[in-house]
Amino acid sequence: MSETATNDTNGKELDPKDQKNGDQNGEDDKKETQPPVKEMRAVVLTGFGGVKTVKVLKRPEPQLSEGEVLIRVKACGLNFPDLMLRQGVIDNPPKAKVPFIMGFECAGEIEAVGEGVTGLRVGDRVSALCESKAWAELVTVNAKYVYKIPAKMSFEDAVAVTLNYAVAYALLFNVGNLKSDQTVFIHSVGGGVGQALAQLAKTVGNVTVIGTASKHKHESISNVTNLLDHSTDYVQEIKKISPEGVDLVLDCLCGEDANKGYNLVKPMGRYVFLRRTSKLTTGETKSVLSLAKFWWSTDKVSPMRLFDDNKTLSGFNLRQLLYQQGKHEYVRDIVERVYKLYSEGQIKPLVDSSWALEDVGDAMQKLHGRKNVGKIVLDPFKEPIPRPPEEVVEKKRKGSAKEKDNKEKEKENKDSKEKSGQSGDNGDKKAEDGAENSK
Amino acid sequence: MSETATNDTNGKELDPKDQKNGDQNGEDDKKETQPPVKEMRAVVLTGFGGVKTVKVLKRPEPQLSEGEVLIRVKACGLNFPDLMLRQGVIDNPPKAKVPFIMGFECAGEIEAVGEGVTGLRVGDRVSALCESKAWAELVTVNAKYVYKIPAKMSFEDAVAVTLNYAVAYALLFNVGNLKSDQTVFIHSVGGGVGQALAQLAKTVGNVTVIGTASKHKHESISNVTNLLDHSTDYVQEIKKISPEGVDLVLDCLCGEDANKGYNLVKPMGRYVFLRRTSKLTTGETKSVLSLAKFWWSTDKVSPMRLFDDNKTLSGFNLRQLLYQQGKHEYVRDIVERVYKLYSEGQIKPLVDSSWALEDVGDAMQKLHGRKNVGKIVLDPFKEPIPRPPEEVVEKKRKGSAKEKDNKEKEKENKDSKEKSGQSGDNGDKKAEDGAENSK
Numbered sequence: 001m002s003e004t005a006t007n008d009t010n011g012k013e014l015d016p017k018d019q020k021n022g023d024q025n026g027e028d029d030k031k032e033t034q035p036p037v038k039e040m041r042a043v044v045l046t047g048f049g050g051v052k053t054v055k056v057l058k059r060p061e062p063q064l065s066e067g068e069v070l071i072r073v074k075a076c077g078l079n080f081p082d083l084m085l086r087q088g089v090i091d092n093p094p095k096a097k098v099p100f101i102m103g104f105e106c107a108g109e110i111e112a113v114g115e116g117v118t119g120l121r122v123g124d125r126v127s128a129l130c131e132s133k134a135w136a137e138l139v140t141v142n143a144k145y146v147y148k149i150p151a152k153m154s155f156e157d158a159v160a161v162t163l164n165y166a167v168a169y170a171l172l173f174n175v176g177n178l179k180s181d182q183t184v185f186i187h188s189v190g191g192g193v194g195q196a197l198a199q200l201a202k203t204v205g206n207v208t209v210i211g212t213a214s215k216h217k218h219e220s221i222s223n224v225t226n227l228l229d230h231s232t233d234y235v236q237e238i239k240k241i242s243p244e245g246v247d248l249v250l251d252c253l254c255g256e257d258a259n260k261g262y263n264l265v266k267p268m269g270r271y272v273f274l275r276r277t278s279k280l281t282t283g284e285t286k287s288v289l290s291l292a293k294f295w296w297s298t299d300k301v302s303p304m305r306l307f308d309d310n311k312t313l314s315g316f317n318l319r320q321l322l323y324q325q326g327k328h329e330y331v332r333d334i335v336e337r338v339y340k341l342y343s344e345g346q347i348k349p350l351v352d353s354s355w356a357l358e359d360v361g362d363a364m365q366k367l368h369g370r371k372n373v374g375k376i377v378l379d380p381f382k383e384p385i386p387r388p389p390e391e392v393v394e395k396k397r398k399g400s401a402k403e404k405d406n407k408e409k410e411k412e413n414k415d416s417k418e419k420s421g422q423s424g425d426n427g428d429k430k431a432e433d434g435a436e437n438s439k
Numbered sequence: 440m441s442e443t444a445t446n447d448t449n450g451k452e453l454d455p456k457d458q459k460n461g462d463q464n465g466e467d468d469k470k471e472t473q474p475p476v477k478e479m480r481a482v483v484l485t486g487f488g489g490v491k492t493v494k495v496l497k498r499p500e501p502q503l504s505e506g507e508v509l510i511r512v513k514a515c516g517l518n519f520p521d522l523m524l525r526q527g528v529i530d531n532p533p534k535a536k537v538p539f540i541m542g543f544e545c546a547g548e549i550e551a552v553g554e555g556v557t558g559l560r561v562g563d564r565v566s567a568l569c570e571s572k573a574w575a576e577l578v579t580v581n582a583k584y585v586y587k588i589p590a591k592m593s594f595e596d597a598v599a600v601t602l603n604y605a606v607a608y609a610l611l612f613n614v615g616n617l618k619s620d621q622t623v624f625i626h627s628v629g630g631g632v633g634q635a636l637a638q639l640a641k642t643v644g645n646v647t648v649i650g651t652a653s654k655h656k657h658e659s660i661s662n663v664t665n666l667l668d669h670s671t672d673y674v675q676e677i678k679k680i681s682p683e684g685v686d687l688v689l690d691c692l693c694g695e696d697a698n699k700g701y702n703l704v705k706p707m708g709r710y711v712f713l714r715r716t717s718k719l720t721t722g723e724t725k726s727v728l729s730l731a732k733f734w735w736s737t738d739k740v741s742p743m744r745l746f747d748d749n750k751t752l753s754g755f756n757l758r759q760l761l762y763q764q765g766k767h768e769y770v771r772d773i774v775e776r777v778y779k780l781y782s783e784g785q786i787k788p789l790v791d792s793s794w795a796l797e798d799v800g801d802a803m804q805k806l807h808g809r810k811n812v813g814k815i816v817l818d819p820f821k822e823p824i825p826r827p828p829e830e831v832v833e834k835k836r837k838g839s840a841k842e843k844d845n846k847e848k849e850k851e852n853k854d855s856k857e858k859s860g861q862s863g864d865n866g867d868k869k870a871e872d873g874a875e876n877s878k
Binding site: 174175177258267268270273274275303304305306307308309310311312313314315316317320321325327330 | 697742744745756
């Protein structure tokens, strides 16, 4: 995938005045000798921090490499780790500096198939768990991370199902070993993974599902036996419901609540970490330092304590599994099991809301505030929400590649070429390539 | 169960000269007014330290309480934790000071059934996982820790199967979740639990069993795909056999080798601690301190590391499960599954050797030195090994209660009564009662 023709604005807002500069520097002659670069809209992270660091920009269409497919994206999934990535608290993957196209999850139709790809054809309806770059009109993905979706599954359902239910399935059955008549406690059961966990747990006979969620979400949440308000003393509530403790705790909070949760686990029970932390900062900066401090304050566990307690501690991290540990066949097996459950009607994904790429900031804020019940979807074909006049300058840049005027494109090309001589930009390029290679 | 009539000699050797003292102190008159106390031989821990702290002494026959059965013991199991208990490095259970009758595991015939016991009758052939006191001619055990053995199972096989295979079964299937085509690494595969693990792992399709054992044992060990010498660099050997790592590590060594073992686990794999430590001292004293230091030096694990590594850490401690955590029904289920496998011929326990109660010291030294392949059994009916003359004084005390002369018995009774006024002895009594109550 070639990224040399253009580059991002590195977080700088485009000003209509600046766009004229491109006409005055002699780049036009050079441009005419090259074929026009096809462009697409993409959600680009231009710096680490708040939602303003995320912008919809024009990027060159990706070039297909061996082993990859090119997908015309119809729906994208927004996930909690995307917020952490934006704040700069995930450094792996991708080990990339900004700018880069965000997005781990999408669904769409295959437009082209690279050399060496078997089992996938142009026109196939698929979902993909990309290492990054899924939030764009087009994406190239190594075929090992691409899954054919069932005929009756919409693209929206595909992004609501693939990641969340695969994670939930692995947590409950591969890691958590959930059996009938057991009790499972799910932190934040109202989220996308939380709802997937609750539904999948209910496919096992006589499982008691205890979950926490904000009070205002309670009416929208189903498949939970005992729904608790996260702001209350949930430990005491759970002890009333299940005095012996629970068989399985699925913790997406980590940190300060880990000990509470561990103590709720009954002998022979399991405690599973499914996320590093939920403690995102609300400010634009300093997030890395404050989070690092938070992580280190998490208690370490003596293996001897596990021995005396007859307990199990597990971690599950799908991205590590896919991109660092080479377990793509393992994940494919799980995705296929989940699709089968979908086709059988045993699971019904819950979509909270769907947003235009340009409204990704609002979508992120909804997820950050835990206002969602179910999956938050980005739709490249959706019209953005109309904005007040002061936001119009930025919004002008939305729309398809055809709408963009040539001068603006030339300006971006020029900017990128100027920057390519700078060490910082080279670093970005290398890091992004590195992330791509590790797919 | 009454323990007031007599008490132990607290480690002091009985001297034939001392036995006359009992005749001279007027105790005879008192004695005549009471029914004679029936006595039995028992292996008593008289102090924490080396094998000399373990003695065969006369103890009153246990009194049956509600919910218990009285078992005529035909075979006893010697296990690694017995060595740790002797050295004073296990304080729970039993939270007892010396002296007390040792022994966690036995098999025999029910001689009496207490009130409230259902499903067990006089004459039933059973095994029992007692909290203590199993190494005696008779033992009373709460019925919830007693299991009827299959008709064709010898008592020797019963003690070779019950504990070791129940532990191994729980480790492989309830904790370790072993599946076909996986690879398991077993430390000390030549021991009783090790051989049980290897056999049970082989009941799963296409499982690769890698184990370590001392070179001299290799010929006697079966059911192991790759047998390594523990003194070599087994990590490198395993990496050659299974470059991706192993699915399951069963660690009875803990401590310094824990990190080596953890790093051998592949993503989605499991690391299980099945013992606190193997580092027993060879001296008679200071064992507690040196072991405490050893335990603390064991690395603690950050839960975030598990998350990034997609790994699981578990502990399994059968005694905690039975006596502290009330999971006796859970254990019964496992024991019954194991007996079924035995009856089907899928497992064949390996008995290393059988010893008289009086030879328990030699038996312990064999286990301590890891010279055994399979289970070490104590047999209350077996004749002790003839000893050189200097050991005869102690050996005179072997044999059935009937062989013991009345003077000696009176001496012991008197000793015990004299000591009962001392605070130390009271403390012993209380602690032992406490251990009994917690059954």
